[in-house]
Amino acid sequence: MTNKLRGSGLIDERMDELNQDGIDRRGFLECMAWVGTGLIWTVSGGIPVSKAFAKTHDQSVLKGGELTFAQISDSHMGFNKPANPDVAATLQAAVDRINGLATPPEFLLHTGDISHLSRPEQFDNVDQILKGAKAKDVFFVPGEHDVLDDNGKTYRDRYAKNSQGDGWYSFDKKGVHFIGLVNVMNLKAGGLGALGPEQLEWMEKDVKHLKSSTPIVVFAHIPLWSVYPEWGWGTQDSEQALSYLKKFGSVTVLNGHIHQTMQKVEGNVIFHTAMSTAFPQPAPGKADSPGPMKVPAEQLRSVLGITDVNYVQGTHSLAVVDSNLG
Amino acid sequence: MKGQAKMAAIAALITLLAILAGAGRLKADDGKGGGPTADVKIDNFSFTPQSITVAAGTTVTWTNRDDIPHTVVSNDGVFKSKVRDTDETFSYTFTKPGTFEYFCSVHPKMTGKVVVQ
Numbered sequence: 395m396t397n398k399l400r401g402s403g404l405i406d407e408r409m410d411e412l413n414q415d416g417i418d419r420r421g422f423l424e425c426m427a428w429v430g431t432g433l434i435w436t437v438s439g440g441i442p443v444s445k446a447f448a449k450t451h452d453q454s455v456l457k458g459g460e461l462t463f464a465q466i467s468d469s470h471m472g473f474n475k476p477a478n479p480d481v482a483a484t485l486q487a488a489v490d491r492i493n494g495l496a497t498p499p500e501f502l503l504h505t506g507d508i509s510h511l512s513r514p515e516q517f518d519n520v521d522q523i524l525k526g527a528k529a530k531d532v533f534f535v536p537g538e539h540d541v542l543d544d545n546g547k548t549y550r551d552r553y554a555k556n557s558q559g560d561g562w563y564s565f566d567k568k569g570v571h572f573i574g575l576v577n578v579m580n581l582k583a584g585g586l587g588a589l590g591p592e593q594l595e596w597m598e599k600d601v602k603h604l605k606s607s608t609p610i611v612v613f614a615h616i617p618l619w620s621v622y623p624e625w626g627w628g629t630q631d632s633e634q635a636l637s638y639l640k641k642f643g644s645v646t647v648l649n650g651h652i653h654q655t656m657q658k659v660e661g662n663v664i665f666h667t668a669m670s671t672a673f674p675q676p677a678p679g680k681a682d683s684p685g686p687m688k689v690p691a692e693q694l695r696s697v698l699g700i701t702d703v704n705y706v707q708g709t710h711s712l713a714v715v716d717s718n719l720g
Numbered sequence: 721m722k723g724q725a726k727m728a729a730i731a732a733l734i735t736l737l738a739i740l741a742g743a744g745r746l747k748a749d750d751g752k753g754g755g756p757t758a759d760v761k762i763d764n765f766s767f768t769p770q771s772i773t774v775a776a777g778t779t780v781t782w783t784n785r786d787d788i789p790h791t792v793v794s795n796d797g798v799f800k801s802k803v804r805d806t807d808e809t810f811s812y813t814f815t816k817p818g819t820f821e822y823f824c825s826v827h828p829k830m831t832g833k834v835v836v837q
Contacts, residue, residue, distance in 0.1 A: 475787040475806070476787075477787070510789070511789060511803060511805060512803070538826045538827075539789070539826070542789070542791070542802075542803040542826065543802050543803055581825055581826075581828040582828060583795050583821065583822070583823035583828055583831050584823065584828060584829060584831055585828045585829075586828070586829075624829070625765075625829065626827060626828060626829040682764050682765075683764045683765035683766070684765065685764065685765060685786065685787060685788050686787055686788065
């Protein structure tokens with residue numbers, strides 16, 4: 395998957411292409427990565443309709459939404475290398491961006507790598523900064539940086555008190571069913587992210603009795619689709635998890651880990667990854683390794699960002715909007 | 721000080737210095753009080769050299785030169801480091817012969833091997 399799109403000019407072209415062709419229920423889009431420009435996707439009846447927007451985005455697209463939440467990811471509190479010597483400042487900028495949204499989100503999802511080294515003071519710092527968000531509830535899933543050395547005990551004690559197993563759980567908001575999955579534990583040599591049989595069993599039961607009209611949002615750290623296995627950007631047993639969701643008309647999968655936005659639509663499932671609030675990483679295969687990518691200091695905030703998600707009841711669609719920090 | 725006492729004092733001082741120097745030298749050599757050593761560098765999400773062959777009794781030291789933390793974890797539960805941030809090290813002394821595959825538990829695509837003869 396190559397990153398061909400840069401700048402809103404090309405994106406507008408691409409959007410025209412798609413709108414003219416139309417994408418049917420079975421079609422899927424190539425994963426797209428974009429920098430600095432937000433994109434609104436709304437899926438209605440399996441046909442994605444998109445509008446590109448610049449910084450002064452047209453909020454009217456989101457009017458009438460019944461549920462709004464925001465996703466942040468990969469804050470890596472404690473990281474202090476050249477790619478971003480001040481991750482606390484950029485996390486604060488993300489909170490400011492969230493607080494500045496026209497429709498304030500009801501809650502936040504943090505898709506992991508909250509801390510850089512699983513240290514208590516790093517988690518404390520993030521908690522402190524998130525206290526300033528207008529949205530008081532934050533739902534977390536851990537990244538691999540959050541479960542170092544203690545099998546995730548520190549993470550779970552803080553962020554997953556009502557969870558099962560390694561920290562998975564589900565909850566409902568305004569008729570939307572949210573499932574928080576953990577795919578960063580018990581990783582095997584040479585492998586990818588993994589959910590494990592216990593979690594899969596729980597998930598199957600968790601969704602079994604839900605009506606197929608229930609919109610589903612799954613959130614987990616490592617992408618639940620195969621973005622770039624060579625760099626570990628995928629989850630070994632995600633197919634099985636997704637098979638439990640086949641009956642649902644609207645499934646949105648929100649992930650982090652790769653520190654860039656990517657999106658794929660496959661049937662009723664939208665897969666979406668968020669930018670990091672700490673540092674960017676290279677596009678798949680564009681560097682020797684997936685480590686922190688240095689950009690000129692004045693460009694840093696343009697490659698970091700948040701994701702705003704709006705659910706319009708009755709249409710079974712979620713609008714997913716990325717915006718950068720500046 | 722009388723001649724003999726002076727000589728004894730000097731001898732004691734020399735001995736003391738020799739002991740300290742000896743201890744210092746041992747420390748600088750291998751940190752484990754004896755035996756051969758080998759080094760593996762961690763950088764760019766790789767272990768370099770990815771495979772090394774050492775004699776039994778060798779202490780292998782991994783040094784993280786990457787700008788991201790990593791771990792060194794044996795596939796078979798033989799050794800397991802705590803997370804190592806940039807410039808931190810982990811050492812393990814391989815006393816038994818065999819092939820020891822390991823990986824980074826944070827980035828499991830990173831794998832390496834120590835062959836002990």
